[in-house]
Amino acid sequence: MDVDQWFLPTPSPVKAAIFESFARQNMGEFEIDVTHSIQQFVRSNYGFPIDSNTAFIYSDCLQALFSKLVLCCVHEGGTLCFPAGSNGNHVSAAKFLKANIVSIPTNSEEGFKLTEKTLNKTLETVKNPWVYISGPTINPTGLIYSNKQMENILTACAKFGARVVIDTSFSGLEFDFDGWGGWNLEGFLPKLSSSGNPAFCVSLLGGLSLKLLSGAVEFGFVALNQPFLIDTFHSYPGLSKPHSTEKYAIKKLLALREQKGGMLDIVKEQIRNLEVRTKRLKEVTSSSPSILMRSLILSTTYNLASLIKA
Template identity: 25%
Template sequence: MEVSQRAKGILPSATLAITNKAKVLKSQGLDIIGFGAGEPDFDTPDNIKEAACTALKEGFTKYTATEGIIALRKAVADKLKSRNGLDYTIDEILISSGAKHSLFNAFMCLLNPGDEVLLPLPYWVSYEEQIRLCGAKVVAVNPETNLKITGDTIRRQKTSKTKLLVLNSPSNPTGVVYSKKELKDIGEAVLETGLGIISDEIYEDFTYDGIKAESIVGVIPKLKEHTIIINGVSKTYSMTGWRIGYAAGPQNIIKAMGNLQAHSTSNPTSFAQKAAVEALTGPQESVSLMCQAFCKRRDYIVKALNSISGIRCPNPSGAFYVFPDVSDLYGKTTPKGTLVNSSQSFASALLEEELVAVVPGEAFGTDQYVRLSYACDMATIKKGMERIEHFVKNLS
């Protein structure tokens, strides 16, 4: 048997690849510092776990409605109203097995082969693969300044084949957060050009320095007809393993996504849905505690990286990643004789020679950078920064 052409085209996830390699080295007893993880290091709050246990004890272990239980779709609608000021009915909401699944459903139901999708660089790895799986073409778009696109970027890049723009604020991997003004500028260009938007808002609750992440639909309500909002409980409530994400958008698209889901995965896990209801409607203190911890770590890591000669690290306003530019170090050689001339060689040498795992920027379409997740404790961050400093000092 041979795998299909479609499957042959899928590249492995570079972020998972580095995390897996680090895990293998760790299992061999090596003292690895992992900055690769895309998930909070905190435990899922107890009230959420208890809700799942109660659901299990009560026998809530069977199929549910494909589109998710009404209580969860209602909790999502209430959250969209209270947090984002948006009006969605439960028919405009689909619960899926993680936000990644919501994204996949959305691309599959919106893209025809040959359609183009504007993907601002640097972008999260899975967008590209999912879009390509639909037979559509990724048009990687360079940011203007501060790693952000503008309305004019869209006007310049739009062709007759452009169907969608993917917006991810706060961003993985850069941590940039678009302001209301910037979203308005982008939204106006979208309305002018007739594009659709996939707005991935999964990191909305992790922002710093008093900045609030806005949904583009909240900034220009007319965009509701043109936008699929993607979100979930994975990051905000440290529930990455529970696999609950959701999409909110025009009813006809949500319905099509539900039909696709009905024939692929069916409903997301029953008791995980009950836990997600508790996450969205229960106490929210854990979210602000996590956010405060991330902020302290961000402050430390940005300062530490910028104190290393040859590394320039922008100060991100959201998510839990830093995305330093390491390209000034390209052309140098490690003590073991490895030439560092790309983000891949930088990341490999750093892992092999200093046992520090970072994700090469190449995976996000930009080779000057590497991504570090600060979803790990302070002691780990400090140790990792010392090792990176040592690594850079010894380059010649």
């Protein structure tokens, strides 16, 4: 499952915000400045530490931001470490850009979660490691890293001076998270940064398609907090920036999320819809696996026929 975008019907408030962004004329700079809103979003959802050195960079293509990070890794002779089962689009992009890649073993029975033990074992053999983590929600299983699990993982990364890229683009519509108290990275990251290997740093990669149900508006961001990494990132040209209409719509939707009811109620409703669909899919596949197999065969046949026609 290399899907990190929204494919369900777009809610009315999202349509209204998008329409308003196109209808408005002569928008002021303050109306399209999304940085403060994104900072609040990152703090409230992940507890990511932000200071005067933190830079937020935006694009209308999340994959482009990730590709720039891969180029930064290649530039300093690093090795990208992907947990087994990671987003195939990202792995393919890293291979295309000729990055050194190492696969970190994971266990399907544990939901492809990284563990401190396997991470320590892998990083012992890697020079200049860059560790990719999909979280809080893990792609493709949908399980969630707890705050304590992330602390253990990042502690191992700090020990070996790894550059860490936390990809939050797969997160936002979780419905099975009983006992998950959220993340507070600010509670332990500063301590790890000061006491661990000085090369250690954490960058946060994210998209807003799932959190805002805004599949029609693609908006990605990356938060960097190391000056040398920021300079290297900017040294690679060609990043496609979001249009002012997209920034206006995103800022409007982020503001709606801060209000009680309204947008939050719609998000909850969509989460319930996903939960119902997931339960039905499990029922069908467990009771009639042949139905799933026939669907896969038909899908494969259709794709092959399309290729032959082309």
